[in-house]
Amino acid sequence: MKLGDLLREKMDEFSREAGNYLPKNSGKFISDMELDDYVSSVLKVTSKRMQTTRDGKNFLLLTFEDRSGTMRGIDWWNAELNDERLTQGTVVRVEGKIKLFDAKKQLNIKNSKDAITVLSKDEYDPKKFIEITSKDVKAIYDALLKTIDSINDKHIKALLEAVFVHDEKFVVRFLDAPAATSVHHAYKGGLIEHSLDVVKLVKAIRNNYPDMEINDDILIAGALLHDIGKTKEYILASSGIERSGSGEMLGHIIMGIEMVDRYADALEDFPHDLLMEINHIILSHHGEIEWGAPIQPKTIEAMIVHSADNADSKIAQFREITKKTLDDNNAYVQNQWSEYNRFLDRKIKVKGVDQSYE
Numbered sequence: 001m002k003l004g005d006l007l008r009e010k011m012d013e014f015s016r017e018a019g020n021y022l023p024k025n026s027g028k029f030i031s032d033m034e035l036d037d038y039v040s041s042v043l044k045v046t047s048k049r050m051q052t053t054r055d056g057k058n059f060l061l062l063t064f065e066d067r068s069g070t071m072r073g074i075d076w077w078n079a080e081l082n083d084e085r086l087t088q089g090t091v092v093r094v095e096g097k098i099k100l101f102d103a104k105k106q107l108n109i110k111n112s113k114d115a116i117t118v119l120s121k122d123e124y125d126p127k128k129f130i131e132i133t134s135k136d137v138k139a140i141y142d143a144l145l146k147t148i149d150s151i152n153d154k155h156i157k158a159l160l161e162a163v164f165v166h167d168e169k170f171v172v173r174f175l176d177a178p179a180a181t182s183v184h185h186a187y188k189g190g191l192i193e194h195s196l197d198v199v200k201l202v203k204a205i206r207n208n209y210p211d212m213e214i215n216d217d218i219l220i221a222g223a224l225l226h227d228i229g230k231t232k233e234y235i236l237a238s239s240g241i242e243r244s245g246s247g248e249m250l251g252h253i254i255m256g257i258e259m260v261d262r263y264a265d266a267l268e269d270f271p272h273d274l275l276m277e278i279n280h281i282i283l284s285h286h287g288e289i290e291w292g293a294p295i296q297p298k299t300i301e302a303m304i305v306h307s308a309d310n311a312d313s314k315i316a317q318f319r320e321i322t323k324k325t326l327d328d329n330n331a332y333v334q335n336q337w338s339e340y341n342r343f344l345d346r347k348i349k350v351k352g353v354d355q356s357y358e
Contacts, residue, residue, distance in 0.1 A: 023125030031068035037098045045090045067131040073107040093117045121238045129240040133189030153217040173231040181241045184316035199223045201308035219301045222281030229256030325350045
């Protein structure tokens with residue numbers, strides 16, 4: 001299949017799955033559930049906790065999830081039964097009514113033993129759980145190709161073309177890949193979105209220091225390649241984004257180095273020094289040892305890529321936390337602060353609601 005045909009096929013796939021696409025017989029998305037709705041919907045269990053009332057009655061607190069968001073659920077009637085058969089990641093069809101509790105929507109599970117039905121992989125559509133980028137992936141990929149075309153160094157351009165143009169299997173994985181299982185860009189198409197945002201940021205940072213000696217081609221190559229190992233670290237599984245076996249064992253940094261080395265080895269006389277500079281960016285892009293970097297950035301290009309990668313991931317978290325907070329509030333409460341986020345280690349101030357410092 002020609003690259004152009006492949007891209008058209010992928011763009012059609014993104015269009016079909018994006019927006020308000022609703023898998024058949026899956027019930028409403030969480031974001032579409034309204035107060036007093038009676039729902040029968042396919043959801044994933046992401047947490048559960050048995051609780052006891054003051055008078056000794058057990059009840060089960062659950063967190064349900066689909067690609068549109070999360071919702072708390074409560075089972076007053078069959079807590080012990082469902083505690084035994086549900087685990088984190090179980091996909092279920094659940095029936096109940098949407099009520100308001102603590103200023104948030106909550107699913108009160110029906111008084112019936114079959115109110116929660118555990119589903120096997122062939123009984124639900126995995127697209128219910130895989131969020132998709134809202135960006136135009138073809139436009140992003142076109143921007144990637146223009147970026148590669150702007151490279152002056154013939155060896156670096158050949159390397160980037162080998163990865164992002166000539167290897168069609170990789171291109172398909174790259175277009176589909178998320179950038180994480182959670183935290184930031186955790187959706188189909190998230191990796192290419194993140195990678196091009198990092199390219200934009202490294203260009204902006206570089207332009208702010210015109211008098212510094214910076215190798216622009218190495219900088220751009222590092223920005224494009226820093227996360228390519230994530231195409232192997234993450235998989236789009238039946239119940240959402242998961243780490244692959246090799247992802248668990250090695251992680252995307254090591255796998256990214258191995259991939260770049262293989263592409264470079266297949267080229268004629270790729271300079272060792274250039275490969276060392278690019279690999280250093282991949283190895284050090286997390287910035288600090290305690291943040292998962294095998295080594296700290298020791299070149300200006302590596303420091304710029306790390307700074308851009310860190311900024312884009314943090315800003316994306318602010319964006320996604322804001323969206324989640326606004327969705328959770330759903331106009332029932334005007335809360336200007338998000339819940340505590342353990343990845344950012346803070347609450348964040350949410351734009352788009354009434355602001356008050358009283």
